[in-house]
Amino acid sequence: MLPQTIAEKILSKHVGKPVYAGELCVVPVDGAMATDTTGPLAIKAFREMGGERLANPERFHLIIDHAAPAPNERIANLHRMMRSFAEETGCHFYDIGSGICHQVMVDHHRVNPGEVFMGADSHTPTYGAVNALACGVGSTDLAAVMLTGKIWLKVPSSIRVNLHGHHLREGVSAKDIVLEVVKHITISGANYQSVEYHGELLHYLSLSDRMVLCNMVAEMGAKTGIVSPEGLQLPFNFEPVFADKEAVYTRVLDIEAETIHPRLAIPHSPDNIHDVSAYAGTPITYGFIGTCTNGRLQDLQSAAAILKNKKIPSGVRLVIAPASRQVLLDAMKDGTLQILIEAGASIINSGCGPCVGTHDGVPGDGEVVISAANRNFKGRMGNPRSDIYLASPATVAASVLYGRITVPNQSN
Amino acid sequence: MAKAHVYGDNIDTDRIIPGKYTKTLDLSMLAAHVMEDVDPAFASRFQEGDLIVAGDNFGCGSSREQAPLALKTAQVSLVIARFFARIFFRNAINIGLPVLEVPHHSIQMGDEISFNLAEGKVVNHTRQEVYQATPLPPVMLNIMQEGGLVPYLKKYKDFIL
Numbered sequence: 165m166l167p168q169t170i171a172e173k174i175l176s177k178h179v180g181k182p183v184y185a186g187e188l189c190v191v192p193v194d195g196a197m198a199t200d201t202t203g204p205l206a207i208k209a210f211r212e213m214g215g216e217r218l219a220n221p222e223r224f225h226l227i228i229d230h231a232a233p234a235p236n237e238r239i240a241n242l243h244r245m246m247r248s249f250a251e252e253t254g255c256h257f258y259d260i261g262s263g264i265c266h267q268v269m270v271d272h273h274r275v276n277p278g279e280v281f282m283g284a285d286s287h288t289p290t291y292g293a294v295n296a297l298a299c300g301v302g303s304t305d306l307a308a309v310m311l312t313g314k315i316w317l318k319v320p321s322s323i324r325v326n327l328h329g330h331h332l333r334e335g336v337s338a339k340d341i342v343l344e345v346v347k348h349i350t351i352s353g354a355n356y357q358s359v360e361y362h363g364e365l366l367h368y369l370s371l372s373d374r375m376v377l378c379n380m381v382a383e384m385g386a387k388t389g390i391v392s393p394e395g396l397q398l399p400f401n402f403e404p405v406f407a408d409k410e411a412v413y414t415r416v417l418d419i420e421a422e423t424i425h426p427r428l429a430i431p432h433s434p435d436n437i438h439d440v441s442a443y444a445g446t447p448i449t450y451g452f453i454g455t456c457t458n459g460r461l462q463d464l465q466s467a468a469a470i471l472k473n474k475k476i477p478s479g480v481r482l483v484i485a486p487a488s489r490q491v492l493l494d495a496m497k498d499g500t501l502q503i504l505i506e507a508g509a510s511i512i513n514s515g516c517g518p519c520v521g522t523h524d525g526v527p528g529d530g531e532v533v534i535s536a537a538n539r540n541f542k543g544r545m546g547n548p549r550s551d552i553y554l555a556s557p558a559t560v561a562a563s564v565l566y567g568r569i570t571v572p573n574q575s576n
Numbered sequence: 577m578a579k580a581h582v583y584g585d586n587i588d589t590d591r592i593i594p595g596k597y598t599k600t601l602d603l604s605m606l607a608a609h610v611m612e613d614v615d616p617a618f619a620s621r622f623q624e625g626d627l628i629v630a631g632d633n634f635g636c637g638s639s640r641e642q643a644p645l646a647l648k649t650a651q652v653s654l655v656i657a658r659f660f661a662r663i664f665f666r667n668a669i670n671i672g673l674p675v676l677e678v679p680h681h682s683i684q685m686g687d688e689i690s691f692n693l694a695e696g697k698v699v700n701h702t703r704q705e706v707y708q709a710t711p712l713p714p715v716m717l718n719i720m721q722e723g724g725l726v727p728y729l730k731k732y733k734d735f736i737l
Contacts, residue, residue, distance in 0.1 A: 188713055188715065188737050189737070190734075190735045190737065200599065201595075201598055201599060201638075201640060201642075202639060202640065202641065204599075204601055205601070205641055205642070205645075208601060209725075209726055212726045213725075213726050213729050213730060214730060230595075230599070231599055238599065238600055238602075239599045242599060242600075242601070284639060285639055286637065286638050286639040286663060288639075300639045300663055301639060301663065301666065302639050302640070302641035302663055302666060302667035302670060302671075303641040303667075304641060304667065304670035304671055304724070304725045304726065305666055305667070305670055305725070307725075307726075308725055308729060311729065312729075312734065312735075314734075314735065315735075316715055316735040316737060318713075351586055351633065351636055352586065352632055352633035352636065352659075352661070355633065355659065355661060355662055356662050382637075385633065385636060385661055385662065387662060433586065520595040521590070521594060521595040521596050522595055522596050522599065526596075539588075539590070539637060539638075541588045541590040541591060541637060542590070542591060542613055543590055543591060543594045543613045544590050544595070546594070546595070546596050548594075548613045
């Protein structure tokens, strides 16, 4: 058998024969998920396909996170439709406040190492953090998975990203690393491919860090992103999937982690990457910390470290959406939430919040937002006449403190 | 024949149909706002049956199937790109929006175009040129020819590679 990448290994195991990049195959799917943006259309397509029973209700998840709680009657009725479908089919259902789909799937161990997972949300590759092969699909593809338990796909070729080094500079986090990777690969450079992370740095990265690295492969156009399991800790035993030494990659990217400074994606594309220092001083009025990229406990803690005993000045606002109910509880227990609230932050419901431009903090005309999210496309947050800069939670926290883009460091 | 509306690279799904409009099953609402953040004059310029011609990576970003649905409901007859973002490409074919990847062409705004999906052939009548699309794998061609994944699965019950 020829040497294989992690994606090739996972898919080979699922189809029962060795498969390699470029081959088409029909793959049994272990788990699947849809949200309130994609779920209603998926349910409609499932019905139109003649679907009555789910192929695998135990491993199908419906979650309300994109516009939760419902901001209007139209969306409230879509939520009703999802609730009754879940009741009827016996699938897992997560109502408002549970959190963002990707955080909930990982928090609740709904996806495991070596599995194939299809999610009707483009940031589904996040689960590569737990050494799974997870892809984002649209509603109709998901409906087919609901009905048949399978999907057809092309085995992706892989880009290998080697993260060298043993630590990160002060004020630098996994977000800055992934922005650096996006800069090199660009918004379309990994189209149809798997982005596979390797290197010594993995031993020093938390599960949350790994989720950040895989989350933003969506901003490279990738089919999936997978972190090699070195250093992966889960509260149960698992069989890790490593790449073979001689596996074939279309590209190898070497990154010296210790050389990376805080990074920023400037409007209007997530691959428009610069040093935060190059834009330091740019006035902002609105900071946002949350999303499937950076709404986890360590993100809130890094913001709290900067905002402790400080006040966000008048004319600037900070909106925080904890990524899940668990994150919210953890941040409450350890005092992080109190620090953030005392500094003047607005805490909103666990969910996607203003990232998808539907509710919970739409920017006004001409406003400049600094956000810990993953996309800064024009109009992303609901107003095409606003500008969005993407950065780490630490950079967002430092910036709201001064009302201008600020490099996070000890003097903050 | 249909008129080409030509746009650039990396047109993301947030601009094809902003997130604030996506949470609906009312497809006419999607069509009413399609492409408005790419080209505010799109709605007044576009006539039913016209086609969209884009550069690289059309449809990048969100997995929202509302993007190809909005284009289809607005009666876009075809989207041509040098290449598509992968989720958009699958979604378009799955919902029956004709799409072709044409790596080499010189189509300009307003050119008169006709096309043959099965052959992957695009004719530019304004410039008297013919372009060839990147061939689709048989499974995708079959899904497209059946009008989408719903009619395909109703007919075949399974995927045939």
